[in-house]
Amino acid sequence: MGGRLIYLMGPSGSGKDSLLNAARPRLLARDCRIARRVITRSAEAAGEDAVAVSLADFERQEADGAFAMSWRANGLAYGIPRHIDEWLAAGQDVLVNGSRAYLSQARQRYPWLVGVVLTVDLEVLRERLLARGRETPEQIEQRLARNARFDSVAVAAIEGLHVLDNSSDFERTVDNLLTLIGASRACD
Secondary structure, three states: OOOEEEEEEEOOOOOOHHHHHHHHHHHHHEEEEEOOEEOOHHHHOOOOOEEEOOOHHHHHHHHHHOOOEEEEEEEEEEEEEEEEEHHOOOOOEEEEEEEEHHHHHHHHOOOOOEEEEEEEHHHHHHHHHHHHOOHHHHHHHHHHHHHHOOOOHHHHHHHHOHHHHHHOOOOHHHHHHHHHHHHHHHHO
């Protein structure tokens, strides 16, 4: 049996990168790999363990078939390297930091994927976005408005996704992610 693709998504500022970093040692102990995204912004601004490239380099890699998945969002290009397919074929689970807007395409390629939506209360999200200082207050409000149109819980119910709330107890969120990954493995 092959590995599972665990597709984590949620709004910018919800804590996806922090969650991945905190869970990394325990995920690796469970033979679950975390894919490093390729992103068209500087590594310092990424706030995650990502590979930063220019748009021209990204487009060259994309044309060469270097990505298993790639998409555009918020003025940036994102790619998940093709080597995740080798990990999956070898029976390893792979966790990726995905995009809510790309979910249907990801499901077409990986119909068995385990979808996880990380949610956070609107005010907590606003505080996090302001604190990281990557965007203007106007850009943050636009981001929050887009997020408000996406009812994560309702979409999760329709799409068969798992929901993790990261509004308060971060360690509980980490534990819940690990439990969810273990529970979904038991259902295979």
